[in-house]
Amino acid sequence: MTTKMKPAYDRLGAWLTADREQSAAEAKGAGALPDGAAYYNAMLRLQTTTDLTADQIHELGLAEVTRIRAEMETLKASIGFKGRLEDFFAFLKSDDRFYVPNDDAGRARYLTLAEGYLAAMKARLPEQFGRLPKSDLIVKRVEPYREEPGGAAHYNSGAVDGSRPGVFYVHLSDTRATPLYEIEGTAYHEGWPGHHMQISLAQEMIGIPAFRTQYGYGAYVEGWGLYVERLAKEMGFYSDPYSDFGRLGREIWRAIRLVVDTGIHAKGWSEAQATQFYTANSPQPAGKIKSEIRRYFVNPGQATSYKVGMVRILELRAHARKALGTKYDQRGFHDLVVGAGSLPLPVLETRVKRWVERA
Numbered sequence: 001m002t003t004k005m006k007p008a009y010d011r012l013g014a015w016l017t018a019d020r021e022q023s024a025a026e027a028k029g030a031g032a033l034p035d036g037a038a039y040y041n042a043m044l045r046l047q048t049t050t051d052l053t054a055d056q057i058h059e060l061g062l063a064e065v066t067r068i069r070a071e072m073e074t075l076k077a078s079i080g081f082k083g084r085l086e087d088f089f090a091f092l093k094s095d096d097r098f099y100v101p102n103d104d105a106g107r108a109r110y111l112t113l114a115e116g117y118l119a120a121m122k123a124r125l126p127e128q129f130g131r132l133p134k135s136d137l138i139v140k141r142v143e144p145y146r147e148e149p150g151g152a153a154h155y156n157s158g159a160v161d162g163s164r165p166g167v168f169y170v171h172l173s174d175t176r177a178t179p180l181y182e183i184e185g186t187a188y189h190e191g192w193p194g195h196h197m198q199i200s201l202a203q204e205m206i207g208i209p210a211f212r213t214q215y216g217y218g219a220y221v222e223g224w225g226l227y228v229e230r231l232a233k234e235m236g237f238y239s240d241p242y243s244d245f246g247r248l249g250r251e252i253w254r255a256i257r258l259v260v261d262t263g264i265h266a267k268g269w270s271e272a273q274a275t276q277f278y279t280a281n282s283p284q285p286a287g288k289i290k291s292e293i294r295r296y297f298v299n300p301g302q303a304t305s306y307k308v309g310m311v312r313i314l315e316l317r318a319h320a321r322k323a324l325g326t327k328y329d330q331r332g333f334h335d336l337v338v339g340a341g342s343l344p345l346p347v348l349e350t351r352v353k354r355w356v357e358r359a
Contacts, residue, residue, distance in 0.1 A: 029265035030300045040265045043301030048308045049344035054266035061258025068252040089283040107172045117187040133200030136165040149174035150291035155195040166196045177287040181246030188232045189225040202341040212341040223309015257303035316352045
């Protein structure tokens, strides 16, 4: 590592530093590059595993933003806040009650809250799933060497043999970028019954090619993570209305991604234009928004996978419920969706429809 890997990374870093002088003063999307439109369309196919065009994804995002804003307005009114939705966003971003102190005690409190939400969800998993993974789950702060303010929480899978648990990681270098009203939804997305469940179950599968136990399609993996945030609401979680608003904030965040990612790479949006749309429709802190926008510029298409996947899973569940009527079994549906490893969305659709036909 010291004689070969580090020198190679040093050379790469030096090249990036020198090459930056040739970059444009303002960030540009893929559409500004030679054959950029074709490249972006290929990335959308790769990330969503569908044939949805940039225009279709953009319009889906706009429609979802409008729908979720209406739900936010209703919840805001029930909370008793007087003022516009944008004023409520500003209130959430600025009021100290929604943030832990930016010190070790505050960070410890944040992690403890996340652990509590996960324990409560784990106890009720048998209501929704017939098969549970053997692998355990822990919550940790991201290591200092790779931590960044406003960085997205994420999941690292445990060892296949169960000797190391899965880890739900949280960036806590700046606690003002990690509001308390988002903890609950984040915990379900990354942990139980989100990524930890689906990835652990896949790793434990036997009798299939090894790649199916390890590979992950973004639209399936992230679509499931976003789906279970909503499933938790259906199960009666989010008893705190601010936490429920955080759930809606996380969902509109993914809808915003559809608009902003396609705006940047297919419609020529600037960083300022993307930031303006994001800020106008989200209660997330400014540091988080800045980090997200930069992520979209450097990883075209990836951010569209979450909402596209969630929408498709919900459509498949609605199809199964309508077709099966009283024979519909939610535990069976969930076991089916997470029971074959990560799949392209068209393959998942075929799997669900065959299940319905056999019922």
